[in-house]
Amino acid sequence: MSRRGALVAMVAAFAAVSWGIKEAVEASLAGGRVVDLGIVQLRLLRNSGISFSMGAGLPAWVILAVTGLITLVVAVFGWRGAPTLPVLGLVGVSGILAGALTNLADRAIDGAVTDYLHTGWFATFNVPDSLITLGVVALAIAFLLQPDTPAETKD
Template identity: 55%
Template sequence: MTTPSRPRRRALFAVLVVGLVALAWVTKEVVEGLLADGRAVDLGLLQLRLTYNTGVAFSLGAGLPTGVVLGVTGAVTLAIAVYAWFTVPAVPLIGLLGLAGVVAGAVTNLVNRALDAAVTDYFHTGWFPTFNLPDALLTVGVVLVVISTLLPEARDADAPRTQG
């Protein structure tokens, strides 16, 4: 199987990030419209329940000024995006998908925080902190990146080449 060229892999990465950000944003808008009156929707294992998180993961830093949270998460998001941009040409496809999920989730939450001074969360389990689709993209993305590092072709790519 041939791998796409560097520009094509970066283009695929960019398209995936933009598509996932759009999906996450549309999901947020739909859920906010659906739950604007304060009600919850039971989906079985999950409930749709609208909450706003002014902090970061698990509401850490919720008491910090919005500018501080926005600045730190913005810097981390930028660093991850730059790392991903330079890495996607060399990672297995599953790693590319994972990096796209991580960047899309981080960017969506960053924009949400910048516009609303909080992240809109809506997936509620009752036993885990309420989260949103960008959080799920981040989590699944990290898992895919880890899996990609365990794949034989990823390990072989890092091995020194010998001439024989």
């Protein structure tokens, strides 16, 4: 399988798992039910804004357009970089893209992102948000671990 094929496969797998978890949580928490898991609670919240509910007062089409554009930029970066990204970087980009696509689809369908992991001391978030965060960390580590290559010079 090509590296671009691996990117597409990982994005599809991560997104499918994320969407499945969202659907299961929504079904389990219907009617305002809360499940205490210790460090987090499962509690439904609809976020019409972006991270930390910023921009919640903006028209839905603006949020959808901005997040769609950002997702497109990540997709282009991932597609173009896939042949040369280290494996950890490829996994990271896949996580970022899968999380972004899942949240984008949720927003396009429901007008808001479904959040359900509630800590009480931090923002309520979801699995796609976690994929984005862990993907950024993986990508950063991949770039930090790359051996230094001398810059090309023109004579």
